[in-house]
Amino acid sequence: MDAIFQEKHITLNLSLRLYPLDAIYGACYQLIDEAYLYLDQEVPGRILVTVTPKATSDRSVLEGLAGRFENELLHQVLRLRLDRRTGRVRDMIVGRALLAAEPLLGPDSDNSGSNGAPDDYLDDPLGIAVPWEEKYGSDEGKNRTDSDEN
Numbered sequence: 001m002d003a004i005f006q007e008k009h010i011t012l013n014l015s016l017r018l019y020p021l022d023a024i025y026g027a028c029y030q031l032i033d034e035a036y037l038y039l040d041q042e043v044p045g046r047i048l049v050t051v052t053p054k055a056t057s058d059r060s061v062l063e064g065l066a067g068r069f070e071n072e073l074l075h076q077v078l079r080l081r082l083d084r085r086t087g088r089v090r091d092m093i094v095g096r097a098l099l100a101a102e103p104l105l106g107p108d109s110d111n112s113g114s115n116g117a118p119d120d121y122l123d124d125p126l127g128i129a130v131p132w133e134e135k136y137g138s139d140e141g142k143n144r145t146d147s148d149e150n
Contacts, residue, residue, distance in 0.1 A: 009052035010062045026076035
């Protein structure tokens, strides 16, 4: 990666063989709040990224932005490689989770599992879900004293 420092911006010359375009876009997005980014392709297989800070543009700020961009670029490449390796497993896990939740999602769900039996979380063998008044009756008059009635 070549970096060309100029007075108010820095231009990075990136190889598309090393850094996929999606990784470059991801890295640019991470700096979008503090810099203006311009992408250009003058030579096939290479991308020029011009980074111009929104605030000051002294040499130390430009070097800091370039360093952060390069680190973020590596992060994005790694994220894409991991996605390529584990994406199918992730999709399978999410698909199974959604499939397992399907009876709960449908509007005409009968709250039963795939075998027709009620789901375990709806069972209430201890009567915990029964309101106090239903279970023990109303107790409005039981705790009142004679002085409360006057």
